Amino acid sequence: MDTKFLSHSRSPFSTLSHCRHTCKPVCTPIHAVLTRPSPNITQEARKTSVYNDRWFDLIAINHLSQSVQAATGLRNGMSGYESLVESARVASQKFNPIQQREVVIKALERAFPRPILYLIRTLLPPSKFAREYFAAFTTVFFAWLVGPCEVRESEADGRREMNIVHIKKCRFLEETNCVGMCTNLCKIPSQTFIKDSFGIPVNMVPNFEDMSCQMIFGQEPRDLIDDPALKQPCYKLCKAKQKHSMKCSS
Structure with missing residues (x-):
């Protein structure tokens, strides 16, 4: 089965009332394969992106950073994205992989009030519309966290869905600059939190x-x-110097 990804510009703000009358839950069997690097990821992952965070971005970044710090009990005096990264880095050094995932889930629960999560889950039960809505919502409101991204289309068994977020x-x-921090402090806990909170599974496939x-x-x-992501060696100049499923090469 081939999976095709196409750009799409559908608005994320379709009405929920329309969804309740027209959308039926479906399960789309989409397949994705993590691109495997060479046997050893020895190159330095060079920072090339420049971000000019707006006031909304800074509020969101600091809120999430404070939630992570509260969950770990480890404070830092930094601000902005640097504070969030430092919070994650300290967690990767102080806790084992399982504890890291638990800490992030706890931080996300602090960052997003439970009544709001319950309301969203009630209004958006699992459906094609919900999957497309979450994909579009992510690209609009979470670029401050993951960088520029866009919605892409999947096709399986003749059905098309705009349910993929491509993070450039x-x-x-x-x-x-650490594979272990990607998997243990982002990929795995995010997958768990989104499914438990909204009832919609999500598979994060890093390259x-x-x-x-x-x-x-x-x-x-x-x-x-x-999961292939948990079998990857780390970058040569890993900043965390923390073990994951394989030893960091640094």
């Missing part, structure tokens, strides 16, 4: 060669033991 170059991975990533709403992620 992940800001978090670029800043941390450690170019630092891009695919978020596929509606697709169940692989079991951790079979």
Whole structure:
């Protein structure tokens, strides 16, 4: 089965009332394959992106950073995205991989009030519309966290869905320069949190060669033991110097 990705510009702000009358839950069997790098990722992941965070971005960044710090009990005096990265880096050094994932889930629960999560889950039950809405919403409101991204189309069994978020170059991975922090402090806890909070599975497929990533709403992620992302060696100049499923090469 081939999967085709096409750019799309559909608005994320379709009415919910229309969804309740027209959208039926479907399960789209979309497949994605993580691009495997050479046997050893020895190159330095060079920072090339420049971000000019707006006031809304800074509020969101600082709120998430404070939530992570509160969850870990480890404070820092930094601000902006630097503070968020430092919070994540300290967590990667102080906690084992399982604890890191638990800390991030706890931080996300602090960052997003439970009544709001419940309301969203009630208004957007699993459906084609919900998957497309979450994909579009992510590109509009979470670029401050992951960098520029766009919605792409998937096709399976003749059905098309705008349910894929293509992150051109992940800001978090670029800043941390660590495969282990990507998997344990972003990919795995985010997949768990989104499914538990909204009832919609999402599979995050990072490409450690170019630092891009695919978020596929509606697709169940692989079991951790079979996930290629957890079998990748780290970058040569990993800043975290933390073990994940394989030793960091630094």
